[in-house]
Amino acid sequence: MTRVEAIKPKRRKKQSQIALVWHQYKKSKTAMFGLGVLSVFVLLAVFAGFFASPESVIATNQKARFIPPSWGRGPHIFGTDEYGRDVFARIIYGSRVSLSIGIISTSCAAVIGGLLGAAAAYYGGTVDSIVMRFMDVISSIPQILLAMAVVAALGANMTNLLIALTVSSIATYARLVRSTVLTLVEQDFIEAARACGSSDLRIIVKHIIPNSLSPIICQMAFSSSRMILTAASMSYLGLGIQPPNPEWGSMLASAKTYMWTYPYLITVPGVCIVLAALSITLIGDGIRDAVDPRLKD
């Protein structure tokens, strides 16, 4: 009986990759700070309806113009703007817009660019050169200019802003995925898997995708914070979300006129943009360090 037990291989608890990464991620205080701040924004965005109704962030109230911020000891925590709208309510509705722009445009760019890059790497030859030359062309136009040209052509609204941001960052992902896949395919463990008789599908699902995911996820974290900044800049110029819809960039644009007398109107939305972008960058840094095998203990 004891012998049988001895022969039996010791069952090692198989930890999933995500659990391992999380274990590593938890150790970084800045990364956890980023996660905390982002969670607050996400919760506020999801439950925005509990704080204010969607109509109240657009409706004007001439009697309540420019009430200074109460910082928690009154009804208007961040004060009211030039139309008497509550800045806090507009901020949380604005976070819906900014966060969804960041998430949607990044995911679209990652999926489209990723597929293009993977196709380029997989087929090689003519397909590879056509796709990559096209990406070279796209990336030889400065990102914000390309986004502006797209908005110019389509008109300024949220959908077109999303399209513009997506188009202008596809090239990054195509390049990244192409180079990752090309290096992976050459690796010995892929060769080994093939030698073991794994099918192409199994190799792609079990080996290539898990191994190429981490650089892409890191890049997605960084570019979604960039997207939030670019979207705010575009809205600030009047080429993105149009007033009176709440968006942090367009709130800043309309507050610019009153900034000398009511500086809180530009500090509050700005700080929100910085916190959102910063928290996502910190999360990206945290994931990058967590998946880096050199830093594993």
Next chain:
Amino acid sequence: MHRYILKRLLLVVPTMLSVIILVFTIMAVTPGDPGRMILGSSAPQSAVDALNREFGLHEPFLTRLGKYLWNVLTRFDFGESWRTRQSVFKEIKVRFPITLRLSVLAIMGQVLIGIPLGIIAAVKQYSTTDFFATVFAMMMGAVPGFWLGLMLMLLFGVKLALLPTAGLSTAAHYVLPVLTMALPGGSGLLKITRSTMLDCIRQDYVRTARAKGAAEKAVILHHALRNALLPIVTVVGINFAFSLGGSVVIENVFSIPGIGAILVDSIKKKDVPQVMAIVIIFSVTYCLVMVLLDIVYALLDPRVKAQYAEAGKRKAKVKTA
């Protein structure tokens, strides 16, 4: 080497052609009625149609694209603006130098802020200076340029009343816009300088240099920095392209008569020739900077230079054989 530079310059031409075709297509295939945009919503439909006809919009897309390319390639004629009815270059000639000057100054500011701070942060890793430099870089990376501009205006223009906040008439007017453009880019440069320097400082050749008794300053500047320069130069080049695009927003903040204002205006009015000309001029500048970057690589890194020299020799051999 000269052959290589020439080849790189020639490669800009097909890229530019593709950029022209791409942007022209984006502008053409999408809905929008330029005639209506210019004349306003109260103008009669017949006038709008006549104006659109004058712009050549009744012709099929390929004909228009062909005509545009033909004019650009043979006569270097980019057409005239639909809003002002003057050559698109009339305004660009006056405004582009301002934007360019601002971007160049911003890049100089970035280099002055980013590289020294990055080196210090790397040399004194985990020190207080390093901590503050890293936090500064992290914060600045997340700050939108236009908001930083507004805050600097509020602080230096109003609270301290030290610097002017609008226009570009004197040298003092340049301080705030350049600072606004230099701080976020400089933070990126700081990050990359710090991380590449940290890599280089741990290399064997740096230990060898120290063992030979070279002065610490020489070790850092000649042995470590020289090897860390390539990624740093890359980021400087990319940042330059970014600051050209970003200047569009900053010019709006500081009411600077650069190219940004007419770009935003032309975009809103769907003034296709003007938008095309501006995007093309930005892309040409960007491509030329990239060529310059490649040349700088070769100058900085003997390995890269040797590669080109060898490729040239090999070709020469094939020819003579």
